[in-house]
Ligand SMILES: *[C@@H]1O[C@H](CO)[C@@H](O)[C@H](O)[C@H]1NC(C)=O
């Protein structure tokens with residue numbers, strides 16, 4: 001089948017990563033997937049032309065509002081995947097909510113990432129009951145086997161001969177909402193007591209003005225380093241080698257970096273916000289902190305308690321295996337796509 005897949009593809013977003021993974025799942029089942037950025041289209045007629053030119057027989061949209069309303073009304077079957085903003089923001093605008101309700105009426109199926117997203121959607125659009133499926137994001141990590149940790153440390157200007165070296169990694173786009181500076185002062189203080197402790201912030205420079213601010217701050221912060229963005233496979237290798245992954249973000253949504261760290265069997269220390277608490281169970285699959293002082297306290301405990309570290313890592317890996325299986329995600333999308341085939345024959 002030739003499938004048009006509309007998604008919001010801004011780089012460095014969870015949506016772009018999810019869309020790419022789903023595309024690979026569909027193509028593995030022998031479909032042709034034409035993945036396009038929903039923001040490149042302004043009107044349904046542009047989509048109609050695309051569907052005709054590409055001979056699309058069905059469509060998928062990631063984002064009910066931004067993508068779904070564009071694939072509706074062209075006489076081809078389609079499914080949608082809820083995006084975070086559909087249910088956090090757009091649903092509260094009456095006009096948008098009405099549009100989304102109509103799209104859902106026509107959709108063959110809808111996918112929510114979590115049970116609570118599904119419940120929220122069903123409360124809002126009761127007519128969609130029965131066609132909403134829950135499928136969480138599948139996690140795959142492929143560390144670059146040729147990655148050289150020692151070179152990474154050199155580039156980060158980290159004293160490799162320090163006894164008992166512990167590198168904490170914060171993976172994040174340099175944007176205000178990700179709050180990459182939240183732990184910097186507390187960390188520097190700790191580094192001055194224990195020079196074998198480092199915090200490395202790795203991420204794309206999403207917001208140039210804010211990036212300047214981050215650079216200036218980090219330059220004056222002992223024990224804290226800033227590294228440029230690196231290829232995904234190198235990043236996974238760096239995560240695999242570091243002592244723990246840190247998340248200090250205040251933004252909503254699910255952190256791919258946290259899930260990837262769990263998959264790579266690296267402990268996670270995350271700020272206690274709803275998105276993180278949904279994934280990290282304190283003391284079980286990771287550690288949650290509410291302020292920088294608590295972060296340092298928990299990090300010290302983790303450093304000095306290898307049994308705790310082993311337990312958290314094992315639980316995290318098991319959580320990924322049971323809740324974010326890539327294979328289960330693949331099976332779900334391939335199964336849902338068969339709903340189109342039936343309707344094409346009819
Ligand atoms: C990593 O690079 C260093 C030189 O920077 C080299 O001495 C070392 O052998 C390399 N390690 C591996 C595992 O390739």
Ligand SMILES: *[C@@H]1O[C@H](CO)[C@@H](O)[C@H](O)[C@H]1NC(C)=O
Nearest residue numbers: 158159160161162163195196
């Ligand atoms: C690196 O660490 C070693 C061992 O802790 C220490 O002796 C040395 O002074 C440190 N070097 C620098 C440049 O900080």
Ligand SMILES: *[C@@H]1O[C@H](CO)[C@@H](O)[C@H](O)[C@H]1NC(C)=O
Nearest residue numbers: 171172247249252255257275
């Ligand atoms: C931290 O977690 C939040 C919520 O889970 C997520 O939105 C954010 O992207 C994560 N940030 C980093 C730096 O991993």
